[in-house]
Amino acid sequence: MSSSDNINNKSEKNISVLWSRAFIFLIAVSLITATGFNMVYTVISKYSMDIQNSLAMAGVISGIFSVAALVMRPFAGMMADFFNKKYLCIGANVVIGLSVIGYFFSSSIPVLFFFRVLHGVAFGVSSTVNIALATRFIPKERLGEGIGYYGIGQVVASIIGPNLGIYVVDKYGFQTLFIVITLLSFLGAALLLCLKYPAEENKMENVRARSKLTIDALIAKEGIIYAIIGGMFSFGNGVVSSFLILLGKERNIANVGIFFSVGAVVVFLLRLFVGRIVDKTGLAIIVNISLIVSAISMVLIGVAPTLGLLIVASVLKSIGQGGGQVSLQSESIKRVSPSRVGVATSTYYIGADIGQGLGPIIGGGISQYFNYTVMFMVCSVLLLVSMVVFNVYQRKIRYSVDGEVQQTAE
Structure with a gap:
């Protein structure tokens, strides 16, 4: 066997490895950044009230x-494709730390x-x-699994x-919280x-950095439908x-917060294996099941008279969300x-951001003129409509691909 064959075999072996040190580091950085976000997100309004x-x-x-x-998403996607991703992430973590320190000095x-x-x-x-x-650092054939673990x-x-x-604020005050989050951000940087960046990636980015700014550089048209479905x-x-x-207050249901705790646990457990199912089963069946299950969960929430039924709805909602979002995001990529x-990543996140923002606005309008039951029924219907749109789009893609293959054969 030649030396080039040995190099190729070694390269293929490395590519097939999912749990590399780099991948573990990136999961840790994601955990650190998201923890800092969640720590401050729940108390920032109280801090604002203390100022004014x-x-x-x-x-x-x-x-x-x-x-x-949200405004930054498309530009972040373009930057990720044009410039060194490692140093962009480092810079972003440093700026996050500096912005949180800025909270400390905000009078x-x-x-x-x-x-x-800025944050x-x-x-x-x-x-x-x-x-x-x-x-x-994720093998293409294991992309769903990798994104699930990530x-x-x-x-x-x-x-x-x-x-x-909340605990840090109550025990030590806002200033201590801001210092802790800043240190976490710098730890992520x-x-x-320590992350070893692929040499070939540097070469690709040097070429792309000289490319022109176009719509395709900001939005991945191939993933718009998936972003919309994910946004639902x-x-x-x-x-x-x-x-x-x-x-819960209107219906005298106590301990409604358990809904979110159960949901978080289910999503966590689902992330351990749903990616492998996505890679083996395919997109269509996972997304369809996820949308149906999510639609049922909305109906159950809308009519639930007891905490028990809300918990069932929480489990179903988390199953639908966990399977649907992982499969749609991996397919977008x-x-x-x-x-x-x-740009594919940012396009998908734009859909999620818009959906997260429009939900309370539209839901509030519906509940004001009707009631909570109608609001959740509308959510269920929108999910089922999304399923129709998804299947029409998938069929269109399949016919398009089949037509190209047939034309090529002729």
């Missing part, structure tokens, strides 16, 4: 973060607003570029982050410095997060070339 006693302004301070992250609402926007922009870059970087860090952060943030899961999340507690993974 205005509920309206507290809402603006809380929500502007998501707006800034007025305008200053806090500035650092909140949102940096988080938009970090969350987009980090997963684009992670895909460079999301475990974010799920764990959503479980521990909010309560940890330090881990990234987020739409339901936004509605549930905003109105479930109110629904598979649809593009390796040089456009960043």
